[in-house]
Amino acid sequence: MAVERTFLMVKPSGTERGLTGEVIRRVEQRGLKIKGLKQVKVSKKLAQDHYDEHRARPFFGELIAGLTRSPVVGIVVEGESAVAVVRSMLGTTNPVDSAPGTIRGDFATELAENIAHGSDSVKSAKREIALWFDKTELAK
Numbered sequence: 249m250a251v252e253r254t255f256l257m258v259k260p261s262g263t264e265r266g267l268t269g270e271v272i273r274r275v276e277q278r279g280l281k282i283k284g285l286k287q288v289k290v291s292k293k294l295a296q297d298h299y300d301e302h303r304a305r306p307f308f309g310e311l312i313a314g315l316t317r318s319p320v321v322g323i324v325v326e327g328e329s330a331v332a333v334v335r336s337m338l339g340t341t342n343p344v345d346s347a348p349g350t351i352r353g354d355f356a357t358e359l360a361e362n363i364a365h366g367s368d369s370v371k372s373a374k375r376e377i378a379l380w381f382d383k384t385e386l387a388k
């Protein structure tokens with residue numbers, strides 16, 4: 249058990265539907281702390297760097313187009329086991345399988361339109377937070 253930081257992002261599929269506040273509300277209700285928060289108009293390069301691990305996938309072009317089509321909201325979340333807690337709040341990658349009560353299980357049915365992203369490990373979280381935020385933008 250350890251206090252961690254993770255990178256949570258409301259993707260265009262969430263911001264376009266006005267679900268940013270709902271995602272933030274759930275994070276705060278869970279007792280997690282927000283240490284960074286901003287809306288970003290995502291460049292193609294930032295989107296590609298964010299999803300670097302998926303570069304060779306056949307759906308990569310679609311993934312980048314989906315992430316750059318509308319502004320996103322990036323959030324640095326801190327708390328006990330924050331990486332795993334945020335992932336469980338999101339639900340499974342494919343919303344069809346996501347349990348009710350999860351963000352994806354409550355608001356989505358399509359894989360490519362699954363509302364929000366959460367880092368999958370502490371290592372990924374460190375990389376993603378550094379990619380999306382300058383240190384001066386983060387609370388202590």
Ligand SMILES: Nc1nc2c(ncn2[C@@H]2O[C@H](COP(=O)(O)OP(=O)(O)O)[C@@H](O)[C@H]2O)c(=O)[nH]1
Nearest residue numbers: 307310311340341359360361362364365366368
């Ligand atoms: N179009 C399409 N999008 C996908 C597919 N697999 C994953 N995605 C999207 O790519 C994102 C990143 O995939 P992944 O890292 O495996 O899932 P996550 O960590 O749960 O978001 C997912 O959240 C989906 O929105 C696919 O087969 N087709």
Ligand SMILES: [Mg+2]
Nearest residue numbers: 365366367368
């Ligand atoms: Mg992922």
